[in-house]
Amino acid sequence: MAASVLFDTPGPKTRARHRLYAFVSSAALAVIIGLALWQFWRKGQFAMEFWEPFVTPRIVNVLLEGLWQTLLAAAFAILGALVFGLIFGPGKLSDHRLIRWPSWLLVEFFRAVPLLIIIIATWYVIGPRSGPHAFWALVIGLVLYNGAVLSEIFRAGINAVPQGQSEAAYAVGMRKSQVMQIILLPQAFKIMLPAIISQTVVALKDTSLGYAVLAPGLTIAGKLVFNEFRNTLQTAFVIAVLYILANLVLTYLATWAQKRFAGEHRIEVSAVGAITDLSTGNSQSGAATQF
Amino acid sequence: MQVLLDNSDKLLEAFFTTLRLFLVAGALSLVFGTLLAAMRVGPIGILNRAGALYVTIFRNTPLLVLLLFVVFGLPKLGLQLGYFNMNVLALTMYTSTFVCEALRSGVNSIPLGQAEAARSIGLGFNQTMAQVILPQSFRAVVPPVASVLIALTKNTSLCSIFGMFEATAAMKGLFNDNATARVWIFIGIALGYIVIVELISVVAAGFERRWRVA
16 A cells, blocks of 8 residues: 555655654664664673684584585475475365365364474484484474475465366366366466465474474584584574575565566465365465465 | 373463463564554654564574574573563564564555545545554454464474473473373374464454454
């Protein structure tokens, strides 16, 4: 909504008032940031010994290795989640109750349960040890959770393809699986692409949960660093910057894909915990929000 | 099954902590998120940019890293708030960005024609907002805000790593003590979370019905 519709063009008095507000708020922000920096300085947190590790080759290598493991986990997780979604997304739309209801149960269960308890439970199942065990526990947990979310995105994306498309396909004599594979999925994929990329941002952020099960990755690498150098603040800062950069690249890609492929199409993802879509495969309301 | 019954007092206490984290952090996030959204849509350029920067930074930082920074880091700056408060602080810093975006998208979803129509029959800014835009946006923001609160509920599980004895920590404890009954423990804890999520969803549906526009 354009703000200009809501109020008249500000006159000289209003503009002066806005300038005053801007001045006061900049001063307040400057004071807050200044106080924070001063506190950092007072407690010696800018000391070289705390920041030096991040330019020391040995430590940089530890962090880079962690970053590599994190990206690897995210890549495996998204690939697995795509497969999961491709099976259970259309499954939620199946005409057969025996397929639709279990798909619905599985998807809604993993969407409603915290990712961390899925990861921890998987970890205990395959053996609670660090290293590869923990890595795969993290990946499996991520696949189950993100796969469930992607299933819902797939279902919504397939529903976003205009109905005339499937009607036309049936009219020329295609069968159900052909309609899905040749007509609906390819068109739905374009509509879903931005949502899928947004979900990779979530998956990438959630790889940080590897910390809880000692899975190799950026956060565990960070733990090694701050346990050695006692520089928790600085390490958290560096890891956050790495994550933010990676996520901004992905977000940029998602925006580009939205413009390039999806255009005005928006998909309607049903809210977690909404039980309305069991019988029809459709949801009443919803909003695509990413976490 | 028996394990859950035997430890029911412990489990109830743990879920009570989960609920407390959710309620306190949720209320604070709603307040702070609304403030951020006001900054983002208001006419003051510097506040607009500050809000946008805040949202970009804290939305893209994993909650776990934020918790590391707040719970393990802030004491090094001489800030001792206690575990519960620091966990709530980190949850609030993270969740308020999503509340802000949900509110913004809700207000933006009201068709422009509504504001134009209100203005053209002579309503001022305050009247337009109070009588036309906000009542409609209340309804539009219910589903996205409910999604944010549900995500917050699930995110409180991360506090188990940072010194809170809540449902996830309880699950881990029971896992260690009862190797044979892990499936039941997992299902029990998962159901506990699902009940909370379902409650939020039902309350949201109620609000959506109450604020339904025509």
